[in-house]
Amino acid sequence: MNLRSGRLKGQMKSEVADFTSSLEFDRRIFRADVLCNRAHTTMLTEQEIIPNDVGKKILKALDELEKEGIEALDLDSAVEDIHMAVENYVTSKIGPDAGFMHTAKSRNDQVTTDLKIALKEEIKEIEKELLLFIHIIIQMAEEHLDTIMVGYTHLQHAQPTTFAHHLLSYAHALKRDYGRLQDVYKRMDLCPLGSAALTTTSFPINRNRTAALLGFSGPMENSIDGVSSRDFIAETVFALTLLGTTLSKISEELIIWSSYEFQMVELGDEFSSTSSIMPQKKNPDVAEIIRAKTALLNGELVTILTIIKSLPQSYNRDLQEVTPHLWNATDTLSSALKITREMLASAEFKGARGEELARANFSAATELADLMVKDAGLPFRTAHKIVGRTVSTALDKGMKAEDIDAQFLDEISQEITGKTLQIDENIVKKALDPVEIIKSRKVIGGPAPDMVKDSIKDLKGFVDKNNSS
Numbered sequence: 094m095n096l097r098s099g100r101l102k103g104q105m106k107s108e109v110a111d112f113t114s115s116l117e118f119d120r121r122i123f124r125a126d127v128l129c130n131r132a133h134t135t136m137l138t139e140q141e142i143i144p145n146d147v148g149k150k151i152l153k154a155l156d157e158l159e160k161e162g163i164e165a166l167d168l169d170s171a172v173e174d175i176h177m178a179v180e181n182y183v184t185s186k187i188g189p190d191a192g193f194m195h196t197a198k199s200r201n202d203q204v205t206t207d208l209k210i211a212l213k214e215e216i217k218e219i220e221k222e223l224l225l226f227i228h229i230i231i232q233m234a235e236e237h238l239d240t241i242m243v244g245y246t247h248l249q250h251a252q253p254t255t256f257a258h259h260l261l262s263y264a265h266a267l268k269r270d271y272g273r274l275q276d277v278y279k280r281m282d283l284c285p286l287g288s289a290a291l292t293t294t295s296f297p298i299n300r301n302r303t304a305a306l307l308g309f310s311g312p313m314e315n316s317i318d319g320v321s322s323r324d325f326i327a328e329t330v331f332a333l334t335l336l337g338t339t340l341s342k343i344s345e346e347l348i349i350w351s352s353y354e355f356q357m358v359e360l361g362d363e364f365s366s367t368s369s370i371m372p373q374k375k376n377p378d379v380a381e382i383i384r385a386k387t388a389l390l391n392g393e394l395v396t397i398l399t400i401i402k403s404l405p406q407s408y409n410r411d412l413q414e415v416t417p418h419l420w421n422a423t424d425t426l427s428s429a430l431k432i433t434r435e436m437l438a439s440a441e442f443k444g445a446r447g448e449e450l451a452r453a454n455f456s457a458a459t460e461l462a463d464l465m466v467k468d469a470g471l472p473f474r475t476a477h478k479i480v481g482r483t484v485s486t487a488l489d490k491g492m493k494a495e496d497i498d499a500q501f502l503d504e505i506s507q508e509i510t511g512k513t514l515q516i517d518e519n520i521v522k523k524a525l526d527p528v529e530i531i532k533s534r535k536v537i538g539g540p541a542p543d544m545v546k547d548s549i550k551d552l553k554g555f556v557d558k559n560n561s562s
């Protein structure tokens with residue numbers, strides 16, 4: 094069946110047909126298109142809009158197509174898109190009666206319905222993978238509740254924490270990424286089918302029925318909106334872009350932490366490469382590729398937003414050009430997500446090195462200032478000044494953090510406030526000990542092992558609940 098032969102005289106030049114065809118990326122919606130045609134035909138038959146026997150024949154042909162798969166279709170670019178290819182297949186099986194299938198339906202509502210069906214499945218897969226990732230992080234955190242590391246701000250030593258606490262910061266970021274996908278899914282779960290070209294139809298179609306047959310929670314409420322909107326694609330890609338950002342940050346830290354300067358992490362050999370000239374090298378290439386590939390999502394998001402911006406309402410062919418960027422984004426993200434999970438799981442965290450760094454460079458300074466507030470009744474700003482001066486004096490004298498004692502603090506305090514602090518030596522030593530510092534941070538969200546255990550419990554509940562829903 095040649096769609097053009099009614100209104101148009103000639104065929105497109107093959108170069109133009111190739112340029113305008115969506116067939117290549119329509120492969121992704123082949124299965125959804127069969128489902129969509131089946132639901133629509135079922136409804137048309139039930140509503141007695143098309144003869145029962147014709148409906149049956151169409152459904153039988155669609156069943157055969159589903160069995161034979163996409164290979165059974167003629168995918169020449171002259172066919173324009175997957176919708177025409179499917180219709181042509183049904184025509185080849187049952188003749189002109191296949192034309193009844195397109196009653197009260199347009200490719201405009203069909204394509205957006207197909208995209209939603211396929212994208213919903215894709216989102217469910219990514220959500221599953223995210224839950225597995227969070228589960229793996231929880232397991233790793235459980236092994237490292239007491240493994241000390243130094244936490245950084247500005248990539249400078251800041252305060253002691255544990256690998257478990259740091260790992261859970263990834264888990265919580267991924268949990269929010271999961272929540273964003275859930276929100277997007279909920280909003281997109283309305284069916285555009287029945288919008289037809291843009292103003293529905295005078296046939297007595299049942300949109301609730303097709304929506305239910307296709308697993309949507311209901312029909313979209315406005316038919317012009319039904320064929321116009323691709324915000325569901327933009328916001329999915331936005332959610333994936335932020336998820337990609339989380340992955341890129343994890344990768345970045347693994348790259349930095351596995352350097353000789355840090356030596357806090359060793360990545361599995363199966364996630365590393367070597368150099369063609371420098372035989373000693375173990376390079377974190379996989380993490381670098383993730384860091385780079387996730388940038389593609391930012392680009393796809395901007396491309397999609399730019400295509401849909403300023404389009405007049407209802408269907409414009411520009412919308413077709415959104416689709417390849419969507420699949421590019423989902424494919425890149427899906428592989429980056431799985432590989433980041435496996436790469437992180439391969440990482441060995443170096444507890445001794447973490448502790449060495451946590452003890453090395455005055456990361457106890459905040460606790461020391463807090464101690465002066467608690468034990469000597471000083472305002473925090475005064476304590477901050479005394480400890481700041483303590484550190485700079487210690488550095489000038491070549492002293493280490495562990496060399497600071499009560500007497501040294503008194504000398505500095507005398508210099509700044511004219512008074513000594515008279516804090517017990519043992520308490521000073523305790524305030525300088527990363528183990529004690531971590532233990533004392535028993536605040537919600539803090540690194541004290543008990544708090545981290547609480548957080549793990551909550552996260553486990555989240556994973557279990559969503560795995561079973």
Ligand code: ARG
Nearest residue numbers: 115174200201204408412413
């Ligand atoms: N291939 C088109 C797309 O992906 C769907 C067909 C709508 N075409 C049309 N000429 N109204 O958006």
